[in-house]
Amino acid sequence: MNEKEVHIIIDNYEAFRAENLDERHLTLEDVKPYLSSLSRDFNLSKIGQSFEGRDINKIVFGNGPVRILLWTQMHGNESTGTRGLFDLFSFFEKFDGLRTLKDQILDRCTIHSIPILNPDGALAYTRVNAQGIDLNRDVIDKKAPESRILQDILQQIKPDYCFNLHDQRTIFSVAPDNNTATMSFLAPSVDVQRSITKGRKKTMSVISSINKTLQQIMPGRIGRYTDEFYPTATGDNFQKMGFNTILIEAGHSKGDYLRKESRLGTFLALLEGLRFISVESGSDQHQDYFNIPNNEKKYLDIIVRNIGLQGNQTDIGILFIEKLKEGKLVFEPSVNQLKNLADFNADKILEGKDLEFNDEKDVEIWAKNTFN
Ligand SMILES: [Zn+2]
Structure with a gap:
């Protein structure tokens, strides 16, 4: 057309x-x-x-x-x-x-x-x-x-x-x-x-x-x-x-x-x-x-840049997982990438240089609590 x-x-x-x-x-x-x-x-x-x-x-x-x-x-x-x-x-x-x-x-x-x-x-x-x-x-x-x-x-x-x-x-x-x-x-x-x-x-x-x-x-x-x-x-x-x-x-x-x-x-x-x-x-x-x-495959819902993980600097990439909860569709944050995401893009890009995590599980819990 x-x-x-x-x-x-x-x-x-x-x-x-x-x-x-x-x-x-x-x-x-x-x-x-x-x-x-x-x-x-x-x-x-x-x-x-x-x-x-x-x-x-x-x-x-x-x-x-x-x-x-x-x-x-x-x-x-x-x-x-x-x-x-x-x-x-x-x-x-x-x-x-x-x-x-x-x-x-x-x-x-x-x-x-x-x-x-x-x-x-x-x-x-x-x-x-x-x-x-x-x-x-x-x-x-x-x-x-x-x-x-x-x-x-x-x-x-x-x-x-x-x-x-x-x-x-x-x-x-x-x-x-x-x-x-x-x-x-x-x-x-x-x-x-x-x-x-x-x-x-x-x-x-x-x-x-x-x-x-x-x-x-x-x-x-x-x-x-x-x-x-x-x-x-x-x-x-x-x-x-x-x-x-x-x-x-x-x-x-x-x-x-x-x-x-x-x-x-x-x-x-x-x-x-x-x-x-x-x-x-x-x-x-x-x-x-x-x-x-x-x-x-280089787009995410949220990127948190420059976090600390066991003393190393890295990025968190979060994707929402779509789920039915009591018949209603909800978007649950989930960590999809945990690496340098310099060449990724996202809906929301945040700075995380004050954040320090002990392990990957902590990152997952923090992401769920923060972006739910
Ligand atoms: Zn399909």
């Missing part, structure tokens, strides 16, 4: 975005009111049940020949993709502007979307499903009913493109300035040689155009994941089967623990991805993909 289109969207986003989906702990119950209030342009159906018997739904919209499959929350505690997807629905339903852009997408694509593929994990706020299975590593074994449902739909639809939506941890940063990786992307590999196949070029081209759009609003905060081949990962296998798969990871921005910005980023990434596929899919932009900087 060009600057003008992005501005129109940003200026109107607060007015049209899906309401009451602001919490990170997002369950099937939370989205039910939206599912039942969608207009007739959105075709809702049940496609199966989770291990614990919760519904898995599919929403189809658009009338075009290009088939798109997207799913969110295959990791139950990664809700930003779901929130971005509902913003996309609201954009088509509630916002009157950018009619041409919308028509281009709806005439060209049919979009099959599965919000909350892992509703049991969403309720429990876990990455895994109720059997303890990571659905993103179950593509070959298919031990989880959720994995089988996704692959049945995949074989039914035989999509031209898939979007696999996730959240990434705060630790991910973007080289060279170690900004937060507010959004990251991956065009998964199909083999250990990381071959640049025809299909991968198409996936990379979509990501390149999404990157161009998002750089307008979050410059320097978009990263690219390592394309090391994971033999049991969903994206790698779907890509290998010939279904071009775009991995989207929503991340942190400074002070934004509700991930409002990466929710907007996810919505814009989906919209731009669909626009590119609809009107520019013939254009090969895969080379631009390699200009997106790598994701690194």
Whole structure:
């Protein structure tokens, strides 16, 4: 999207975005009111049940020949993709502007979307499903009913493109300035040689155009994941089967623990991805993909610099661990790094030269008491 289109969207986003989906702990119950209030342009159906018997739904919209499959929350505690997807629905339903852009997408694509593929994990706020299975590593074994449902739909639809939506941890940063990786992307590999196949070029081209759009609003905060081949990962296998798969990871921005910005980023990434596929899919932009900087792991919630530990000077790096406590999501501080962190960045950077600790356990106790 060009600057003008992005501005129109940003200026109107607060007015049209899906309401009451602001919490990170997002369950099937939370989205039910939206599912039942969608207009007739959105075709809702049940496609199966989770291990614990919760519904898995599919929403189809658009009338075009290009088939798109997207799913969110295959990791139950990664809700930003779901929130971005509902913003996309609201954009088509509630916002009157950018009619041409919308028509281009709806005439060209049919979009099959599965919000909350892992509703049991969403309720429990876990990455895994109720059997303890990571659905993103179950593509070959298919031990989880959720994995089988996704692959049945995949074989039914035989999509031209898939979007696999996730959240990434705060630790991910973007080289060279170690900004937060507010959004990251991956065009998964199909083999250990990381071959640049025809299909991968198409996936990379979509990501390149999404990157161009998002750089307008979050410059320097978009990263690219390592394309090391994971033999049991969903994206790698779907890509290998010939279904071009775009991995989207929503991340942190400074002070934004509700991930409002990466929710907007996810919505814009989906919209731009669909626009590119609809009107520019013939254009090969895969080379631009390699200009997106790598994701690194050099961002923390808090750094306390220059503390004393057994007589030596070092730094403390703290990450918040997300936990459900009496049904409410809390962020608990935990020591993640205890070393010189000169090349790390953080939300909060404090000076600790008056602090002296006897051992690592003392540091952990102090961090919990101080930042809780
Ligand atoms: Zn994930």
